[in-house]
Amino acid sequence: MMDTPSILERAHREDYGRIVATLIRVLDGDFSAAEEVVQDAFAAALNQWPREGVPREPAGWLMRVARNKAVDRMRRSARLEARVGELEAVAPSVDDAGWQTLPDDSLRLLFTCCHPALSPEAQVALALRCLCGLTTEQIARAFLVSPATLAQRLVRAQRKIRTARIPYIIPEPEALAERTEGVLHTLYLVFSEGYAATDGPALLRVDLCEEALRLARLARSLLPGDAEVASLRALMLLHHSRRRARVAADGGLVLLDRQDRSLWDGAQRDEGLAELGAALAMGARGPYTVQAAIAALHAQAPRAEDTDWAQIAALYARLVVLTPGPVVALNHAAAVAMARGPEHGLALVDDLEASGRLADYHLLPAARADLLRRLGRKDEAVSAYRRALAMVRTAPERRFLEARLRELLAE
Amino acid sequence: MKYLLMIYENEKAAEALSEADVQRVMGEYGTFEEAIRQSGHFISGEELEPTAAATTVRIRDGKRLTTDGPFAETREQLGGFFLVEARDLDEAIGIASRIPSARSGSIEVRPVREFAMPQD
Numbered sequence: 001m002m003d004t005p006s007i008l009e010r011a012h013r014e015d016y017g018r019i020v021a022t023l024i025r026v027l028d029g030d031f032s033a034a035e036e037v038v039q040d041a042f043a044a045a046l047n048q049w050p051r052e053g054v055p056r057e058p059a060g061w062l063m064r065v066a067r068n069k070a071v072d073r074m075r076r077s078a079r080l081e082a083r084v085g086e087l088e089a090v091a092p093s094v095d096d097a098g099w100q101t102l103p104d105d106s107l108r109l110l111f112t113c114c115h116p117a118l119s120p121e122a123q124v125a126l127a128l129r130c131l132c133g134l135t136t137e138q139i140a141r142a143f144l145v146s147p148a149t150l151a152q153r154l155v156r157a158q159r160k161i162r163t164a165r166i167p168y169i170i171p172e173p174e175a176l177a178e179r180t181e182g183v184l185h186t187l188y189l190v191f192s193e194g195y196a197a198t199d200g201p202a203l204l205r206v207d208l209c210e211e212a213l214r215l216a217r218l219a220r221s222l223l224p225g226d227a228e229v230a231s232l233r234a235l236m237l238l239h240h241s242r243r244r245a246r247v248a249a250d251g252g253l254v255l256l257d258r259q260d261r262s263l264w265d266g267a268q269r270d271e272g273l274a275e276l277g278a279a280l281a282m283g284a285r286g287p288y289t290v291q292a293a294i295a296a297l298h299a300q301a302p303r304a305e306d307t308d309w310a311q312i313a314a315l316y317a318r319l320v321v322l323t324p325g326p327v328v329a330l331n332h333a334a335a336v337a338m339a340r341g342p343e344h345g346l347a348l349v350d351d352l353e354a355s356g357r358l359a360d361y362h363l364l365p366a367a368r369a370d371l372l373r374r375l376g377r378k379d380e381a382v383s384a385y386r387r388a389l390a391m392v393r394t395a396p397e398r399r400f401l402e403a404r405l406r407e408l409l410a411e
Numbered sequence: 412m413k414y415l416l417m418i419y420e421n422e423k424a425a426e427a428l429s430e431a432d433v434q435r436v437m438g439e440y441g442t443f444e445e446a447i448r449q450s451g452h453f454i455s456g457e458e459l460e461p462t463a464a465a466t467t468v469r470i471r472d473g474k475r476l477t478t479d480g481p482f483a484e485t486r487e488q489l490g491g492f493f494l495v496e497a498r499d500l501d502e503a504i505g506i507a508s509r510i511p512s513a514r515s516g517s518i519e520v521r522p523v524r525e526f527a528m529p530q531d
Contacts, residue, residue: 117500164522165412167499175501 004049007058012042015059016133017218021105022063023070024112024130029168031130031158033073041066106131107222108168110215114183115166122157123186124193125150131218132211142208143193180223184232184288187215191236209240220275227284230275231292237272238295241265253400257304269299287322290315309339326357330367342374362391366401373408381408413454413523414503415494419487420516422461439511447495452506456493487516494523 016038023034041062055061113126124143128134134142140150160166171179194208216233223229245259254260276292294315301307316332329352337345349368358364369384385405392398428436440458447453462481469476481488493510497503500520507518 115500117504163524164520165499167501169501171501 004046004054007054008042008045008049011045011058011062012133015062016042017109017131018106019059019063019066020130020133021109023066024109025105025168026067027070027074029161031161033070035130037066037069037073038062040069104170106218107170110183110219110222111171111179112161112166112168114179114186115161116179116182117164117166118157118160120186120189122153122160123182124190125153126157127186127215128190128211129154132214134211138207180226180229183219184228187212187219187236188232188288190215191239195239209236209243212236213240225282227279227282228286228288230279230282231284231286231288234272234275234279235288235292235295237268237275238292238299241268241272241299247396250399251396252403253396255400256298259304261302261304264299272296273299287319290319290322294319307338309335313339326352326355326361327363330358330361330363334367334370337371337374342371346371346375360391362388362393362397362401364388365391369404373404378408378411412497412499412525413494414497414500414506415492415521415523416503416507416510417489417519417521418491418493418510418512418516419485419519420490420512421486422488422490424515425490426461436511443509443511444493446509447493447506452495452497452502454494454496456491458491459489461490462488490516 019041020034020038023037024031027033027037044065045058045062049055109130110127113130114123118126121143125139128139128142129136136151136154137147140147143150145153170176190208191212194210194212213233213236216229216236219229220233242256242259242264244265245261245263246254248254272292273296276289276296279289279292294312297308297312297315313332313335316328316335319328320332330349333345333348333352335345336348346368349364349371352358353364353368365384365388369381369388372378372381372384382405385401385408389398389401389405392401444453444456465479465481467478467480467482469478490512493506495503495506497506500522503520503522507513507520510518512518
């Protein structure tokens with residue numbers, strides 16, 4: 001038998017988003033009012049359950065209490081009085097077990113949180129707050145901003161939703177693909193921030209990856225026919241399955257070729273491979289699919305030397321076409337170096353350097369240094385490592401580069 | 412709800428258009444305006460003279476300061492606007508994306524503030 005706090009915590013994790021999603025609709029798109037009544041319901045539970053016992057249907061109980069608080073609120077407002085009847089129809093809550101939310105409500109909330117008229121930072125914050133039930137403090141910590149800054153970001157976003165009248169709807173079919181792309185990009189941002197933190201002491205912020213996975217699972221269940229959603233979820237699962245092997249005991253970064261593959265999460269990898277299979281069966285060919293396919297090839301190699309680099313290089317060549325960008329180009333060069341030899345990779349890195357597009361990106365000199373080392377051009381490799389060290393921003397990556405440089409100097 | 416769709420374009424590029432291109436764009440604007448009149452979204456819309464014709468006025472310490480030129484020098488300049496009635500931001504964005512200049516310049520979509528009736 002679980003105690004009240006853990007039952008409540010689980011209800012918060014699993015049901016907060018869909019309860020809020022329904023109440024936002026009923027409260028005419030008022031995000032902050034919906035959040036308030038749902039939070040009040042959780043507070044009431046924390047107070048009543050220890051005394052009166054945990055209800056048989058915790059989520060139904062919470063929905064009923066939140067609904068009643070919404071009715072009180074609406075009765076106080078002349079504008080909303082007329083909608084009380086509608087609320088009765090949405091959540092006729094005599095019986096807690098009989099209550100359920102429409103999946104459409106969660107989908108509405110997902111699309112509204114990820115509306116392109118909101119800044120990417122605001123989209124991420126809103127999704128984590130409204131769909132995952134994270135507190136302002138938790139989100140602020142994850143993104144290394146002050147709670148005040150994050151609270152202001154949320155307030156501004158909610159004000160814009162209201163004043164610009166961003167609709168609380170599922171987009172029209174003709175806009176659905178474009179808008180789904182935006183949703184996926186937001187989920188990808190959450191995951192990337194967790195997977196490779198751009199700043200700060202820790203390399204991975206597992207919490208954010210887990211939240212991104214939760215959101216991806218939600219999106220997947222809400223948009224079951226969308227191949228790119230399945231691809232993105234596959235990509236996240238495959239990357240996340242390597243989390244334990246990616247960080248050394250001292251917090252340092254461990255690259256793929258040196259990872260202890262027995263630490264990989266086999267169940268999560270298999271789930272990722274299955275998702276990729278589902279995506280491909282639906283005809284997925286987009287950038288998330290290609291990235292997931294690359295991750296799958298790594299995941300399927302029993303040892304680093306078994307990696308199918310020729311296919312990975314071909315997939316990166318495809319990705320360079322789909323999403324042209326210097327970082328993708330750098331990954332392509334690294335894969336070509338593995339498939340055809342370091343001198344071929346170095347030629348591509350030289351082209352990139354000449355283009356000047358990665359002038360302040362530490363991974364460019366780091367990749368160059370690695371290729372020069374493998375070609376036996378030690379002095380050039382040392383100076384490339386030193387240039388990379390001058391640009392690197394996270395502590396674990398700095399330690400990684402320093403270790404490589406030490407190894408090279410000791411040779 | 413009312414939205415102001417402000418059309419920003421690079422004036423220099425617009426001035427460099429050939430006579431044939433100007434005629435084509437005018438035709439596109441005519442078709443667009445007719446369409447949003449028919450659909451009931453149109454409230455008003457005007458094309459503005461270039462910023463060379465602009466004058467900026469300020470009152471400071473009770474004194475009027477009149478200067479030549481626009482309020483701010485920007486890469487793209489306000490060249491015209493439509494005031495439209497739309498259900499929500501998505502509909503307003505849909506209308507804005509059909510403005511011919513959306514392909515060469517930028518359209519800023521701004522909701523017009525509504526003064527709600529006092530409640531309770």
